[in-house]
Amino acid sequence: MSALLELEDVRCGYGPTSVLHGVSLAVPEGGIVSLLGANGAGKTTTLRAITGGLRWLGEIRFAGRSLRRMHTEDIVGVGIAHVPEGRGILTELTVDENLKLGAHRRKDGATAVRKDYDRVFEYFPVLRERRNLSASTLSGGEQQMLAIARAMLMQPRLMLLDEPSLGLAPLVVRSIFEIIRTFNQADHVAVLLVEQNARLALEMSTDAYVLEVGRVAVKGASAELKGNESVRRSYLGY
Amino acid sequence: MLQRIRTAPPRYWLVVVVVLFFAGFPTVISSFQAGQWALALILAIAIMGLNILVGYSGQLSLGHGAFMAFGAYASAILAHRYKMDYLVTIPIAGLLTGMVGFLFGVPALRLSALYLALATFALAVVMPSLIKRPVGLTGGVQGISLPPVVVPQLAKDGFTMLTGSAMTSDQWVYYVTFAYALVLFWLAWNLVRHRAGRAMRAIRDGEVAAAASGINISGYKTLAFGISALYAGIAGSLLGLATGYISPDTFPVSLSIQLLVGAVVGGLASIPGPLLGGIFAYFLPIESNQWVPTQTWIPSQIVATVVKAGPAVTYGVVLILLMIFAPNGIVGLATAGYNRLRRRLRGAADRESGHMPPDPQTV
Amino acid sequence: MQEFLQQIVSGIASGGIFASLALALVLIYNAMGLVNFAQGEMAMLATFIAFTLVDHGVSYWIAFPVTLVVAFAGGILVQRIVIRPVERAPILTLVIVTLGLATLVNGVAGFIFGYVPRSFPSPFSAQTVNLLGAFVSYRDLGVIGVSTVVLLLIYLLLQRTTIGLTMRAAAHHPEASRLLGVHVSWMLALGWGLASAVGAVSGIMVYAFAAAVLGGIESPLGAVVGGLIVGVTVNLAGAYIPFVGGDLQLAVALAIIIAVLVIKPNGLFGRPSVRRV
Numbered sequence: 001m002s003a004l005l006e007l008e009d010v011r012c013g014y015g016p017t018s019v020l021h022g023v024s025l026a027v028p029e030g031g032i033v034s035l036l037g038a039n040g041a042g043k044t045t046t047l048r049a050i051t052g053g054l055r056w057l058g059e060i061r062f063a064g065r066s067l068r069r070m071h072t073e074d075i076v077g078v079g080i081a082h083v084p085e086g087r088g089i090l091t092e093l094t095v096d097e098n099l100k101l102g103a104h105r106r107k108d109g110a111t112a113v114r115k116d117y118d119r120v121f122e123y124f125p126v127l128r129e130r131r132n133l134s135a136s137t138l139s140g141g142e143q144q145m146l147a148i149a150r151a152m153l154m155q156p157r158l159m160l161l162d163e164p165s166l167g168l169a170p171l172v173v174r175s176i177f178e179i180i181r182t183f184n185q186a187d188h189v190a191v192l193l194v195e196q197n198a199r200l201a202l203e204m205s206t207d208a209y210v211l212e213v214g215r216v217a218v219k220g221a222s223a224e225l226k227g228n229e230s231v232r233r234s235y236l237g238y
Numbered sequence: 239m240l241q242r243i244r245t246a247p248p249r250y251w252l253v254v255v256v257v258l259f260f261a262g263f264p265t266v267i268s269s270f271q272a273g274q275w276a277l278a279l280i281l282a283i284a285i286m287g288l289n290i291l292v293g294y295s296g297q298l299s300l301g302h303g304a305f306m307a308f309g310a311y312a313s314a315i316l317a318h319r320y321k322m323d324y325l326v327t328i329p330i331a332g333l334l335t336g337m338v339g340f341l342f343g344v345p346a347l348r349l350s351a352l353y354l355a356l357a358t359f360a361l362a363v364v365m366p367s368l369i370k371r372p373v374g375l376t377g378g379v380q381g382i383s384l385p386p387v388v389v390p391q392l393a394k395d396g397f398t399m400l401t402g403s404a405m406t407s408d409q410w411v412y413y414v415t416f417a418y419a420l421v422l423f424w425l426a427w428n429l430v431r432h433r434a435g436r437a438m439r440a441i442r443d444g445e446v447a448a449a450a451s452g453i454n455i456s457g458y459k460t461l462a463f464g465i466s467a468l469y470a471g472i473a474g475s476l477l478g479l480a481t482g483y484i485s486p487d488t489f490p491v492s493l494s495i496q497l498l499v500g501a502v503v504g505g506l507a508s509i510p511g512p513l514l515g516g517i518f519a520y521f522l523p524i525e526s527n528q529w530v531p532t533q534t535w536i537p538s539q540i541v542a543t544v545v546k547a548g549p550a551v552t553y554g555v556v557l558i559l560l561m562i563f564a565p566n567g568i569v570g571l572a573t574a575g576y577n578r579l580r581r582r583l584r585g586a587a588d589r590e591s592g593h594m595p596p597d598p599q600t601v
Numbered sequence: 602m603q604e605f606l607q608q609i610v611s612g613i614a615s616g617g618i619f620a621s622l623a624l625a626l627v628l629i630y631n632a633m634g635l636v637n638f639a640q641g642e643m644a645m646l647a648t649f650i651a652f653t654l655v656d657h658g659v660s661y662w663i664a665f666p667v668t669l670v671v672a673f674a675g676g677i678l679v680q681r682i683v684i685r686p687v688e689r690a691p692i693l694t695l696v697i698v699t700l701g702l703a704t705l706v707n708g709v710a711g712f713i714f715g716y717v718p719r720s721f722p723s724p725f726s727a728q729t730v731n732l733l734g735a736f737v738s739y740r741d742l743g744v745i746g747v748s749t750v751v752l753l754l755i756y757l758l759l760q761r762t763t764i765g766l767t768m769r770a771a772a773h774h775p776e777a778s779r780l781l782g783v784h785v786s787w788m789l790a791l792g793w794g795l796a797s798a799v800g801a802v803s804g805i806m807v808y809a810f811a812a813a814v815l816g817g818i819e820s821p822l823g824a825v826v827g828g829l830i831v832g833v834t835v836n837l838a839g840a841y842i843p844f845v846g847g848d849l850q851l852a853v854a855l856a857i858i859i860a861v862l863v864i865k866p867n868g869l870f871g872r873p874s875v876r877r878v
Contacts, residue, residue, distance in 0.1 A: 016581075051780060076782040088777035090770050101770055104763050105782040154781070292693070495700055502697045547712035554705025558683055561698045565690030 004029040004190050005050070005062050005080075005158055012049050012056035019045045021214040022058070027158065030188040032181070034201035034222065036236060037211035043194040044085050046211070047160045050192075051075050051082045063157070077105055081156035085163060087147040091136035095127055095146060098135050102150035113153070120149045123179045141172040148176065152183060158190045165197045173197070177204055198236040202226045210235045256513075257420065264412050265401045273408035273480065274520070276415045280476045282516025283419055285500040286426050287469025289515075292498075293506030294430055295462035296442030298351050301358035302470045303494035304365035309335040309471025310478040310488070314382040315375060324384065324479055325414070332472035339467020343460035362494040366486035381485025384478055387411060411480050418476060419513075422469060427509050429465070438462055439507075470497075496523075503560060505569025514568045526552035607736065608840045609833055614741035616832020639702035643679075643797050646706055647672040649714045665747075669798045676797025680790040688786070755799055768792050 003026035013019040020042045027033045035043050049056045052072040060067045067075055076082070081102075090098055099120070103113045121128040124145040130138060138146060144164055151159055161180070165173040181204060184191055195201035202208055202222045210218040210231070218231055225231050260279075264272040288302050312331035317324045342361075346354055370378050389410040397405035429435050437458045440448040449455050478484045496519045504515025530548030564571035637643075647668050654664035679702065687698055729736040759765035770778040771788035778785050 053776075072779040073782050073784050076780060082780045084777065084780055088774070088780055090774045090777055092773045093766070093770065097766055097770075100763065100766060101778070101781045101783070104767060150781070298693070498693075499697055499700060502693050506691075506693065543712055543715065547708040550704050550708030550711065552708075554701045554703070554708060557701030558698055558705065561690070561694050561701065562683075562686040565687055565694045 003027065004031075005192065006060070007046070007050070008059040008061075010046070010049055010056050010058040010060060012045065012054055014045075014054065019214050020049065020056070023211065023214070023216055025209050025216065025219070027190050027192050028207075029157075030184070030190055031207065032184055032191045032193060032205040034193045034195055034198075034205040034208045035211065036195060036198045036201060036208060037217075038235075038237075039196075040213075041211040042214045043211055044162055047082060047084070047162055047192070047194060050160060051080060076154070079155075079157035080160065081151035081154040081158070082160040083147045083151050083162060083164065085166075087143050089135050089138075089143050089146060091134070093135055094132055095135050095138070096131045098146055099127070099150055099153055102153035103155075106153075106155055108155070116153055116155070120152050123152075123183070124149050141168045141176075144168060144172075144176060148180065156189060158192065160192050160194075162194045163196060164193075165195060165200065173200065180204070199226075202236075256510075260416055260419075264409050265403075269406040269408045272406075272412040274524075276408065276412040276480050277477070278517045278520035279412075279415045279419045280473050280480060280516075281497065281500060281520050282513045283415075283422055283476070284470045284473035284497050285504065285515045285519065286423060286512035287466040287473070288497050288501045289504075289506060289508075289512045290426060290429070290438075290469065291462050291466035292501055293508070293511070294435060294442065295438040295459060296351075297346065297459060297462065298355045299358040299466070299494075300355050300498060301360070301362035301365075301494050302466070302497045303489050303491065304358075304361045305335050305339055305467045305470035306474030306477065306493065306497075307365050307369060307486075307489035308338055308467075309474030310484045311369065311376055311382075311474075312471065313475035314384055314478050314484055317384060318382050319375075324387075328418070328472060328475045328479070331475040332468045335471020335474070336464045336468030339470070340460055340464030342467070343463025346463060347456050347459055359491075359494070362491045365489060369486040369489075377485075379486060381483060381488070383483050386482065387479065411476075414479065415476050418472060422472065423509060423513070426469075430509070434458065434461065499557065503557070503564075503567055505567030508567075508569040511567055511569045518568070522556060523549065523553055526556070604840075608836050610737055611741075612833030612836030613829055614737055614745065614832070616829040637702075637793075637796065638696065638699040639679075639706055640796065642703045642706040642710070643672065643675065646710045647675070647797070649710055653714070669751075673794040673798040676794035677790045679797070680793035684789075684793065685786065688789070751799065755795060758795075764791075768795075 005027040007023055007025050009022045009024055011018065011020050011022055023042065023046055025033070025035070025046075035046060037043055045054070048054055050060055050062075050067070052067065052070055052075050062075075062078060062080060065078070090101065093101075099117070103116070106113055126142055127146060127149055130142065135143070135146060148161070148164065151161075159180075164176055164180070168176070177200060180191060180193075183189060191205075193201055193205060202225060205222045208220065208222045208225050209216050210225070212235065218225065218235060220228075225236075264275065267275075284302060284306055287305075288299060291297050291299055291302075309331040312334045313324065313327040316322045316327040316330060346357070349357060369376050376382065387407040387410060389405050389407055393410055393413070394405050397403075397409070430439075437448070437453045440451065440453055441455055441458055445455055474489075477488070481488070500515030500519030501512065502515075503518050504513065505511030526549040530552060531545050536544050566574075650671055651664050651668040654667060655661055659667075683698060683702060684695070687694055729738045730742070759769065767778070767783045768788045768791060770781070771783050771785040772792060775785045778788075
């Protein structure tokens, strides 16, 4: 399997403070990779660097093509959907309008989009019910579902998820993760998953990276990391 | 005491220098120029009031000229109809305006930023016509002429002793204004450093969090409105003193706009900002008015139009450029420059001592 | 009664003009998240352009769309040159920039067209028509008609098309919109162009503010209703309350704003903002 997304020695930061000191990782085509680590380790920053939210040194390649100097809008256009920290819901708009925005750059015709709509509503029936309501009226879990549904409608090759479990009830988290896995298998969409909930993330992913203060401290197959007592103790805290 | 003076941070020395400068320089410039600088200081006082409201408590007002008008008319009516000494009326006018501002702050509590901006803007628009109504009290469109300024004998003697020349009424007005500016800036500085200032800034940065920390949101927001109006009232009253005549046209909408421009250009949420903003807001229109006609390269057949349109164009262009290059105002620009300089100096020191500089900046 | 009716109809006529500018404000707010203080000045400049065209013998029905296109392009140009450099600056800085712009445009208009006020020729005759027992001029009717059509088009564009949707998204959540592939900067420029063109349809700033606020700054329907209410009230107050007379009509508009805002802080049609903690 060739790598869909590759980061090579990526360094970046905010203003004078640098956050990433050389991160290298790879997400294979159709794979699920989790990115773990404590608060402030640089997980969110890594995702933001990928979609051009801040400038970086090193190299980021997507499908063999460098993302250097590309604008966020165009990076998104080549097939990366980013569900950001805080979900990025447009609260002034309705649920439906949010979904429409997800699909607005697709060129494969209205029928295909409509089919995807139906599928997304199958995954998240509650969104169909709330279709015409303002997105601000949704609960936290529903907003997370909306954000993921919207990302699905973008027909990405890679999905970046920033802590989808944050602030949600365990049962809701379970079902969201199930849906992500189903989507991953059905559409062969790769996922880079940033999570605090390491146990859940390792269950889902094939490979995992653990960041510590801006560097990759541990990497390996998820099953291996899960079984490794000392890694679990020192980095994952469970 | 001496120890404290020696260890005072450099900005205290800057304050001393600035105060001495403003105290001394009316003696070397013409009386007319002293009058101009008095007007700039008056604007600075009003802008400081606006700064407390906008910069520190996060509420927007596009109508502070209306509060200035209220203060000016309060003073003028007290002096004109009730024959009070004008100097005595200044603090009274300030307090009265402060109360009005406090009352205005109560309905303002219910408004979000944009609506408050529009409501205060409407207040500024309507103030001149409101003033015209009670003709008996305000003199209607005619306005009120104030008794000429009398320089007290004590001030006259003191000034002559120090400079050897006689004190003009403009210079006297300047020093009265200067004294008020000094006290009011000092009060503002104390306000923002202590409990009330912290509370206001907390509200500005996040009302929910502020409320959760037990801050009385409504109380401090209306208080900010009151204090802010008090500053504007005093400034308005001083304006009456400086110009000797007030009418509804003294307080057009553009005055309120000028104040906001000064506040933002100087630098919000800073103490020196309003001073710089006042100087800017007062002198830029005047300078652009004078600069354009002196340009000799303008062809003579269009010179008349250019002279008319030029100041507006210059003013607009300077304002836009300033905001592009100093989006956080003059003070923001100076702070950023100072920090960069300091970093560079520190970097040089590191090189000399053989330390590695920090990671290369990547952003 | 006859007189009263007449006042109401004239109120509606002027209210229609307020409504269209109020709508321009609402649209621009929705399409760029900003109140543009140069709106009135930009509209004036556009009117002067139209005036010059008509003055040179161009038919009104050609001059009108040409002016709209020029205003549209001008709006985009202004956004690209003046607003874009301060896009990420504090909102007040942006406000000051639009104020500077207002002064600048005013000066430029004065420079090109002079300071003599001119009356604008209208393609509609000043003759009046009897409408439900009150007299209205064809001119007022024409202005309201044209404004209504233009604004309806804009409304449909913003609310019913994808490009309108991306414009609204870009205005309110630039960061999140970028992640959805929206070219935010260009959408904002488009919003400016649009607002500038709509603004060119009419004038009179303060009443429009009043109307926009009255209806709720985010609600297009509110802007229209607000405009009509302001128009009628201001007219009636001017005619029947002696104290108000001519120059205090503005104060009436103010009183309406304050009263409405205190009772309904988000305007008549505004959605109350829900704050989640």
